[in-house]
Amino acid sequence: MAAPSEAAALLKTFLERSWGSSLKAWITAFDVENVQRIHKIEFIEIMRKSGYIGNIQQIFNELFDDSGEISMSKIDPEQADLWTRFREWCLGTFRSVDELLTRLGKSNEERFKNRQTIKARLAKNPQTIKARLAALNEAQFKKRVQELGWEHGQEALLFSALDTEGSGVLRREHFRWLEAEYRRIKRKIEAKSQAIHSLKKQQANDARLVTLGVFKQALIKKHGNLVRGFRMGLANDQLILPKTQFLKACAVMGFSHEARDLYKMLDKEQCGFASLEELDPPTAEQLAKFKKFLESNFGGACRNAFNLEGDRKMAFPQFESEVKQWGYHGNIKKIFQYLDRDGRKTLEDSDLRFLDKWTPSPYFLVEANHVAKEEVKELLNQKYNGHFMKAWRHLLDKDGSNRVTWSEFQSACHKLRYTGDVAGAWRAFDADLSGYLTLNEVDTEASDTLCEYKGWAWEEFGTVRAAFGVFDHDNSNSLSFEEFRSNCRIYGYEGNAKKLFDALDINGEKTLSMSEIAFLDDWDMGQSQGRSKDDKRKSHIRQMNESLKRQQQISHSAGRPTRGPMDLAQLKSISTIKENVVSENETDRSQKVTRVKQGLQLRADLPLIPFYRWPMRRIPGPGEEEDPHRPYHCEQRKGRERKHWVQEAAQDFLPKKSPWLKPLED
Template sequence: MWCCSNFPGGLDECLTRMARKGEVKVDAVKINLFHFEADLVANGWTAGCEEELFYAISADQTNIVANDMRWLNLDMRRYKRKIKAKEQALHETKVRAIKRGAKDPRENLADFKRFLRQKHGGSLLRAWRQSLVEGDSMMLHKGQFFKACVNLKWRTDVKGLWEILDTDTSGTIGIEELDFKAAEELALFRQFVMQKFGNATRTFAALDLDGNKNVSEVEFLQALKEFGYEQRDKHLFHALDRHGKKKINLEDILFLDSWKPMEFLLASPSLESAQNFKNRLREKFGTFLRAWKMVLDMDGSNTCTWEEFRLTCKKIGFKHDIAGAWRALDQKMAGTINLSDIDPASSSVLLDFRNWAMEEFGSVRAMFSVFDEDGSKSLSLKEFKRACRIYGFRGNLKGLFNILDGTGTGTLSVDEVVFLDRWATQTEADMEKAADSMSRLPSIIKTGQDSVAEEVAGPGQGQTVAKALEAGSWKDGDLHPAFRTWANCRRRRPVKKQDGSLPPLASQLDFGDARVVRRPVLLMAYVPEEVACEIQSARLPKIHRKAGFRAEGLRTAR
């Protein structure tokens, strides 16, 4: 697309700007190798390989003429169509952002939690009990939340804040939806004292070692030690200290009598139950993505709440340890799960595709409109693969198509892909998680993961790994970051460091290939000067030419 962005007039402008003095008509322009290289650099080309490009474009291998570049006008029409669709998508995104408020809802939630901690001594549980709910309830209704925000003088997108907290749209939220970890600690404490003492009154009497009707933090921790409670934590004391007086009384813990914690807060993770649940999904729906879209995440948000999970288990007849399966899937203890918790391989591929579409077209819907050149509102596998290659998405396109084709009809409709627009933008933590799923991919395949996921464990995921690498720090002596581009393009030429020297001996892997574990590792090493080697570019035909490189080369490790 470099020609399209630099020569908006298409073929005529390109050849006119490269023409020599005296060449007026476009059809009369002839550009030899020397002038081609000079003109590319003069017009801002920085990718290199000018000679290889010349011989790939020139039909007679001597000059480039107008007929050699007829493709440029077609590419220009595609480019303009893409830009128009992207501008429209970005405009629609901007309008939606204005309607809901400028700040991203997830950022707003993080700010709200930070505000509550600062106002309530660092404890969200104390904030919950002191400022959000009435009567020390462990359930918060929508009306109460809005009223609490008014009292707290919090005015930033309160409606959007509630929507992101109330993920199951039930109209109420529990403490676990605001602070999962604190809710778990409190639930375990409640379970322990109820089993040992029976109720809150007898619990307080046991905690009040000196009988003065108040329990300090030191006294609280000492009592728990004597009781044999192993989960001793000062944060638990702060959560029970409702008014922040550095002491608790009987009224502070009476809510434990009426609170009924969600069952998964008291469950232990069961990997066996989680695997049985996934097996049941595959039996019922064939693929994890189909199950995800049909029962677990019907609103397309890429999140599944506990209530949605519990109802799914009921629908599919799963009667094992439901809470244990949930805890095993929700390893990050977020209170929700997403597709990557069920099928990390497919999730990584879809995220790669979504992020690429968002960057190139502004939205997945806009991308589909550009891909659908005939206006049929559907894409066949052939159309999909062709469009992906034209616009630069690399990966196992057939596997990606099969993942998206949830109905198995052999065509894609806009409804089968537009759900990706509703997925939240990938954060740095998501990138690390996707990269981690790549590192586990061989074991996933070995243990019999979804067959479609096996097929798509291809170059598309290499983009995620490459981005994760790029985000890291490059220590002295490591490969230059340009290696990312080299690896993605599979160029067979080594990459120099910024100072012009070669990197030290280092491993080079095709990150996007799931079969890399069965391939020899390519090593970069010094070779004698002026060696005759074979240059091959991923985008160009194979060209046999003699080329001298200063101490550059590739050697296959035996």
């Protein structure tokens, strides 16, 4: 079998002999609809019609990528790069095909001289003017593209490739690919405009994640560690934390407005109670293993290990010495700090009673059992014929949140009739001790495919739902594989459309509906799917707003821009040529917001002064000199409530000349 480079050279030679260049063959025959890819069946059919007598299927098999399609870059990388640059340049220089034909046809001086004539003829017969402007010869094309800023050369090759009929002139029909690009841009703008209103849920989730981190830091700062913070600051040394008690504790800490969102984040099982395990799983695991160690050595009660009856107390040196003698190899200092409820560096009998009363979840007491994990995956494979995504949607993650709790996992194992080490299997799946499972921990390949598509859809259309709406041209709420793959190619999705479709089509119906794909919008991808902490803190709605502001330069009439040419930075976020979105630098904006917040905080920290007693400088009348030492006072008006104002706010609020200001008595 020939190497891929040899197959590409063989195909390139045939295309140059048949069409004159690889680029012309691509534009004329292979990519008429400007989707930048060609499928196997289309490729074989075109090659046969062109008279190729070799092994077409072998050439395709050596050139196609993971998606089962061929792009121009596989055939001729140099001309593919030239074509991409030219399309970018056209989108960044011209606002419409009419403008392209006009500006390439005549210079600015020529257009200015004939402006009045063109306006008069356009009023009489618009089609005549369009026909007159819609013809470019090769000399005009070469000269004008250079004058307008084209810097990559190969003008003759570009003209020849665009002149598909070989007529020697370029007309409007030769730039249908550019019209298609503007139509796609228009659809994207409309989709983003509608999707921006449905992203508040994701924005709120990102804000909750940040607030939860701040809340935990506040507990650590006040109490030293999260266990002590849970026992003293939240639960009052109880094992579970009811919602009402949590809300009151948050109000005392200054988190009254965020309390409900925080509780929603902590109550992962949605049972109405939060626990230490949900607040800090790694710490809970350390305590659980220490509890198991004591119970296995001292008859099932932690209090039996230490003689702390009555008012007796134990300092850390004694605790460390005794625990080491028993053979414990964990972090003894951390364990002591977790058990020391009051932070007095001593342990009391009540601290051990708390440990005795606490019953940790089973998976905290066992080690990760990878054999049990594979047994569970094998049962899922057998029940759902190797379709892990189907098992995930139908059995594990029924609510489509991309989060499976411990109780949901237990229920799934029960339905699978698995009687092995359920806790060990969970511990093997939940390697990061997050307290829940994601698809990434069950089927990494499917998770990466879906998260890649979700990220692309959010950048291009705002939401996955909006992307489906753009793909579904006939509003049938159904997309076949051919429709789905075609739209993915058209709008620039570079992933494997076949794998993506198979992952989403869990019922094997060979079609996708909105309900089968919309769950991705509600997914919390988390750090396991590649999102950093800084990325989580960015508001997706703000990014959408900034993107829409850039895209509003394109009008809604025929996809035509409104004013002024657009540069490459503006087009990269809305064109299907490049998938990298160029966002505005938010550093200056963030700094300004920070300064404003600091200023408001400084104002809020100033002492409050009664409004009716605030002294004001005297305003001199006509012919009088100002006396800075003679103050005025503000007399309360009848029926007006007394209000307290911050000092600076009072100075800004009070008018300099008020009918109810009078000088104080000497």
